[in-house]
Amino acid sequence: MLIKNVNLVPMDDKNEVIKNTNIYIQNDKIIHIGEIREDIEVERVIDGKNKIAMPGLINSHTHIGMSLLRNFADDLPLHDWLTKKIWPIEAKLTAKDVYWGSLLSMVEMIQSGTTAFCDMYFFMNQVGDGLEEAGIRGVLTRGLIEDEESQAKLDETRQLFKEYHGKGNGRIKVMVAPHSPYTCSPDFIKESFKLAKELNTGIHIHLSETKKEVEDSFNLHGKSPIRHVYDLGLLDIHTIAAHCVHADSDDINIMKEKNVIPVNNPGSNLKLASGFAPVAEMLKKGIPVALGTDGSSSNNNLNMFEEVNLAAIVNKAVNLDAVSVPAIEALRMGTINGAKALDWEKEIGSIEVGKKADLILIDTDKPHLYPHHNIISSLAYGAQASDVDTVIVDGKIIMEKREIKTLDVEKIKFMAEKHAQDLINR
Structure with a gap:
């Protein structure tokens, strides 16, 4: 999987933002961050335009x-x-x-x-x-x-x-x-x-x-x-x-x-x-x-x-x-x-080569996130939960364009409401 042309907040020791980069994921791990690599065969491309990639x-x-x-x-x-x-x-x-x-x-x-x-x-x-x-x-x-x-x-x-x-x-x-x-x-x-x-x-x-x-x-x-x-x-x-x-x-x-x-x-x-x-x-x-x-x-x-x-x-x-x-x-x-x-810092928590591919994409094409002066400030002081566009865990897409791929959301809402009302009436 390739996430291309994305602004990256890796949350590594450098605390830097990497503008307009590319992230390659193979199986459950991040294998390359940086320039496009012609030698890596890609099955799936995600366009990172107007997106911030950061650790989940x-x-x-x-x-x-x-x-x-x-x-x-x-x-x-x-x-x-x-x-x-x-x-x-x-x-x-x-x-x-x-x-x-x-x-x-x-x-x-x-x-x-x-x-x-x-x-x-x-x-x-x-x-x-x-x-x-x-x-x-x-x-x-x-x-x-x-x-x-x-x-x-x-x-x-x-x-x-x-x-x-x-x-x-x-x-x-x-x-x-x-x-x-x-x-x-x-x-x-x-x-x-x-x-x-x-x-x-x-x-x-x-x-x-x-x-x-x-x-x-x-x-x-x-x-x-x-x-x-x-x-x-x-x-x-x-x-x-x-x-x-x-x-x-x-x-x-x-x-x-x-x-x-x-x-x-x-x-x-x-x-x-x-x-x-x-x-x-x-x-x-x-x-x-x-x-x-x-x-x-x-x-x-x-x-x-x-x-x-x-x-x-x-x-x-x-x-x-x-x-x-x-x-x-x-x-x-x-x-x-x-x-x-969680005693998991060797595997998750930052976006680095060799770590697990647990990351999210934030859609910055929102009025409350313009202008794009400072990405770190934008995430801490302006970003909303609803700005999360894509969620990847263990290299698998869990949510894309706000649609959850792994769970039946409507059924879960219905069953949770039913069980909550039953619980109160017991």
Whole structure:
């Protein structure tokens, strides 16, 4: 496949834009970037005129099955939102609910240029089945909240790993996900760590999301949630730490020391009034902060372009500093830093020869993207989800000219609506 005459934002270490270049893809990999090569036989040509090629966006923390609960419980603080609204309705969820809710989310992600995500939920085999159908890339993590079925949940994660890790030409990974220090005892966190070590995989956990969570941790353990899990040894393996909103300098030093990847979720944190993560401080320390949407019941969408925009503009206002988190850093958070979070940076997150062909084409022939002064600014501050024209994952065209090739979108919308209404009426 050849994508010709395209403006390329590779998101490699150089942070440069390459104007009017050509990208050659063979099987699932990028094999050449640059001049037209007469020695490469091309079966398919995509015209890149008025297009920007960039790596697919990476949603490093989400709960995609929660799309069935979009617009169901809003304008509440996190604790009330969880305990009074979300957890009671989630107790009624079935495997089929999660399957259709997850497919709905995958449609939304594909249409908005997301090619990889890290999901924490339950009935994760249903998510894995949906992933295989959709053709995109994902990390499956079964959320582990400690209760009388804790051991069964750990066993479920072990089985999930056995069945899905490496499936779909390596597009699917499985990690271990103790939900948070406030829903898991120290002993259960240690059990989760042991399982991750046994499976040689990573950890996905919520940390320091709200002020209340941090205050409770100090009252209970005499330390912050991040220091608490550090002392338990959890951070000795690859860790994706969702939120980290109320992280102090000690917490940031711990994340730097242990190579923890914090995931900023600005949309969800704004809506739930959780606060503002100290993103600029983390970036200054050299920590590759990633980006996520959280679930679409607390956002209420999975639009990563919106998160890139928020990551750049919110921190400027919070820090009273117009150069805090510049456009290029916000884009790195949504691409290569996300690849680092998902432990996939050798394969995805940037467009380079030898990497997997996970990329998107943005249609710049739109009034809101004219004039074309600065492509990086255009992507971070102006681009919309609806500007995504083409999505390629693993060298396969998943969406072209806004038409998804792998999923029956109308059927998915119908089934998701049906299951959502059934769920509320149970």
